[in-house]
Amino acid sequence: MKLFKFFQKIILLLFVFIFITPYVLADDLSPSDDIFDISEILGNINSIETNSDTTKLPTINSRAYVVMDRKSNTILIGKDENQKKKMASTTKIMTALVVIEHCELSNTVEISKKSAMTGGSRLGLKTGDKITVYDLLYGLMMRSGNDAAVALAEHVAGSISNFANLMNEKAESLGLSNTHFVTPHGLDEDEHYTTAYELAILSNYAMNNKIFANIVGTKNYTITINGYPQTLINTNELLGVLNGVYGIKTGFTNGANRCLVTCCKRGEMDIICVVLGADTKKYRTTDSIKLIEYSFNNFTYVNIEEIISNYFESWKKEVIPTITITKGKSNYLDIKFNEIPYPSIPVRTDLVDSFHTFINYESNLNAPITSGTSIGTITLKLEEKTIYSSNIFINTDVRHKNIFDYLYYFCQRFPSIFNSIF
Numbered sequence: 001m002k003l004f005k006f007f008q009k010i011i012l013l014l015f016v017f018i019f020i021t022p023y024v025l026a027d028d029l030s031p032s033d034d035i036f037d038i039s040e041i042l043g044n045i046n047s048i049e050t051n052s053d054t055t056k057l058p059t060i061n062s063r064a065y066v067v068m069d070r071k072s073n074t075i076l077i078g079k080d081e082n083q084k085k086k087m088a089s090t091t092k093i094m095t096a097l098v099v100i101e102h103c104e105l106s107n108t109v110e111i112s113k114k115s116a117m118t119g120g121s122r123l124g125l126k127t128g129d130k131i132t133v134y135d136l137l138y139g140l141m142m143r144s145g146n147d148a149a150v151a152l153a154e155h156v157a158g159s160i161s162n163f164a165n166l167m168n169e170k171a172e173s174l175g176l177s178n179t180h181f182v183t184p185h186g187l188d189e190d191e192h193y194t195t196a197y198e199l200a201i202l203s204n205y206a207m208n209n210k211i212f213a214n215i216v217g218t219k220n221y222t223i224t225i226n227g228y229p230q231t232l233i234n235t236n237e238l239l240g241v242l243n244g245v246y247g248i249k250t251g252f253t254n255g256a257n258r259c260l261v262t263c264c265k266r267g268e269m270d271i272i273c274v275v276l277g278a279d280t281k282k283y284r285t286t287d288s289i290k291l292i293e294y295s296f297n298n299f300t301y302v303n304i305e306e307i308i309s310n311y312f313e314s315w316k317k318e319v320i321p322t323i324t325i326t327k328g329k330s331n332y333l334d335i336k337f338n339e340i341p342y343p344s345i346p347v348r349t350d351l352v353d354s355f356h357t358f359i360n361y362e363s364n365l366n367a368p369i370t371s372g373t374s375i376g377t378i379t380l381k382l383e384e385k386t387i388y389s390s391n392i393f394i395n396t397d398v399r400h401k402n403i404f405d406y407l408y409y410f411c412q413r414f415p416s417i418f419n420s421i422f
Helices: 002-025 038-050 088-102 133-141 146-157 160-173 196-207 210-216 281-298 304-322 403-413 415-421
Strands: 064-069 075-079 108-110 130-132 220-225 228-233 245-253 257-266 269-278 299-303 324-326 335-337 344-348 355-361 364-366 374-382 385-394
Touching: 038 281, 064 196, 064 281, 075 196, 075 281, 088 133, 088 146, 088 160, 088 196, 088 210, 088 245, 088 257, 108 133, 108 146, 130 133, 130 220, 133 146, 133 210, 133 220, 146 160, 196 210, 196 245, 196 257, 196 269, 210 245, 257 281, 269 281, 269 299, 281 299, 299 304, 304 335, 304 344, 304 355, 304 374, 304 385, 355 385
Parallel strands: 324 364
Antiparallel strands: 064 075, 064 269, 108 130, 220 228, 245 257, 257 269, 299 344, 335 385, 355 374, 374 385
C-alpha cells in the first residue's frame, strides 16, 4: 500500500512537471486549447469590417491596452493604460536596451549555473556554454529566453539585483514613474510592474535604437553556442503576418496573463500597440489586430502647426496695431510663441474639423519691455481637450521714451514752431 502511494506521488509530480510547469512559467508555450490559425482571425476581422461600422471601438478582452502614435507620443485609444500591471517578458525590452547601452556586443559570455537553472521559456543554455552578447540578445528577444536574460544581467552588472538597478535608473531617466523592475526576465514579482502607456513610451524609445529594432524585427536567425549553430524563430505571432508589423515583444506569466507590444507602420502613420492581461494567446492576438486596424481606419494626421500659424498671422494683422505701449519708444511689437513639438498629430477622422484656436492677450502695455516678456497665450483645442498651449512672447526690447524722444516727437508734430525758434 505504501509503495502504491509512493508511485502515486511520483506520477503526480511528473504530471505537474510535464503539463503544468511550462504553462506557469513559460513565455510563449501554448497549451493545446490555445493553438489557433491566425489567418482565420484576420479573415474574421476583415469580415466584421466589411459588414459593420468601423468607427465603433472594438470589443477587447485584454485588461489594459493603449495605442500610441510614435511621432508625437499621442494616445489614440486606451483602456486603464495608466494602471500598474505585471508585464511578463515584455520586461526584456528594457533588459535588451540596458545591455546594448552598457557593454560590447562582441564579448563572449560563459553561462553560469544560476543562468542555466533559470526556469520558464528558455534558450536552452547549459552551465559553461559560451555565446556572444549579440547572440544572447537574439535569444532574449526572439526566443524570450529567461536563461539568456540572467546571463546578460550577470555579464553587465555582476548580479540580477545590480542589473535591476540599472533598469530602474533607465526607467527614471525616461520619466517612467509607474514602472519598476526586479528581474531581467519578468517572472512574477510583486514589485515588478509597469503600465500600458509607460511600456509604450519605453518601446518607442527602444525602437529608435537600430540594433534593438533590427533584433526584434527579425523573424528567423541563427546563433552560435559553443561554435554550433542554432536557428531561432521569433515568438511574435504578428511579425511577418500582419501588414506593417515590424516588432516588438511577447509575454506571458500566470500573473500577467498574455501580453504583446507591437509596432506597425502603414504610410505615414507609425503606431505602438500594447495589450496587457489577455486571457489567452488567441485573445491577445485578436485584440492587437483589432486595435491596430481600428487605429489605421479611424485616424489621420492633421498639420496643427499650419492651423496655429495661420491663425496667429491673421490675429497679428488685425490686433497688433490696436495694442498700445504707454511711454514706449516704439509701438511696434515683434512677437512669437514656443516651437510646436509635433507639427502633425493623428486625429480621429470625424474630429478633423473640430479644432479651435484662441488667443488671450494684454491690450495695454507699459514700457520698458524686455525681450521674452509674455503678453498672452495661444491655445489650440480639439473639442474640450487642449492640444497645444504657449505663452506669446515679445521678441525685442521696447525702450522707455526719454527726453530726446519727446523732443524729436515734438519737432515732428510742430515743424513750424521749431523753424521759428531756430
